[in-house]
Amino acid sequence: MKYTILASGSKGNACIVESQGVRLMIDCGTTKKYLTQRFAEIDMNFSDIDALLITHDHTDHTSQVKHFQESTLFxxxxxxxxxxxxxxxESFKFAHFDIFPIKTSHDVQDSVGYIICDGYETLVYITDTGYIRDYDxxxxxxxxxxILExxxxxxxxxxxxxxxxIKRRILSDTGHLSNEEAGLVLSKIVDANTKEIVLAHMSEEANEVALALSTVQELVDNEHIDFNVAKQFELMFGGN
Structure with missing residues (x-):
């Protein structure tokens, strides 16, 4: 399994997960021009996406849905x-993928994160949540x-x-995870299988890359994991 983050942040979000020739895309925010440029850089077109998984209906996650009508939409x-x-x-299948959505806590009626398994490896994608339930x-x-907020x-x-x-909204249970909150969650769920962690949906005004990394790495305390930060408008590649 490999993944490509095309955009991550309040101005737009999009991530491609690929395995055995099947491509899933999680969210499709930003602009058509930006997505077209990023697709060209990775030698792809909108029509190459087999399925589009939406996390919730805020525009920074859904603005380009109309360009993926050839894809199966979830x-x-x-x-x-x-x-x-x-x-x-309620898990569902697409091609050889097993996809398990979990409920997130955001200021919108329905929102989820996704756990995606291709039969060999598993990827967790969660952004836009004020907290993560112990149950999850x-x-x-x-x-x-x-890939965690x-x-x-x-x-x-x-x-x-x-x-x-706005500050109160972000800090609330229906807002966004802080660096420390992300680190605490990760410290409870990573194990020997974990290879990579990407810190996502990072605020450009209220965060710093070095600070986020140091905070999370100190809490996770695992030198065998590769840590990265997804940028708002920058390609990031990961996986095998």
Missing amino acids: SPSILNWEYQHVIPY LQFLKGADYY SNHDPELLMQTRRPYS
Whole structure:
């Protein structure tokens, strides 16, 4: 299994997971121009995506859905196109992939993260959640790859010029995971199988790459894991 993160952050999100010639895409935010450019860099077209998995209906995750009508669409929330409804904790198959959605906690009616297994390796993709339930840790343990939100540092967030209402939303149970919260979750779920961790959906104003990495690495304390940070507008490659 390999993955390519095309964009990660409040201005757009998109990630491709590929195995045995089948390509899944998680979310499709940003602009058509940006996605077209990134696809060209990896020698792909929109039509090469076999299935599109939506996490929730905020525009930074769904803005380019209309360009993936040739793909099979999966979503926990209502789309204006034909799609298959995703229900948290009800697994489904696509090609050789087993996909297990778990409920996330965000300020939207329906939102999920995805646990994706190709029969050999497992990838966990979770962003846009104020917290992760203890109940869900059992499903998240022992994955090969984690792409997990590490959105902000609370002190840096409070120093920004954002309205207090926005700061309060981000810090709430329906907001976004902080660096420390991400690290604490990861410390409970990584094991000897874990190869790579990508910190995702990082705030450009309320976080710093070095700070996020140091905070999470100190909590996880595993020198055998490769840690990376996904950028807002930059390709990142991982997996085998």
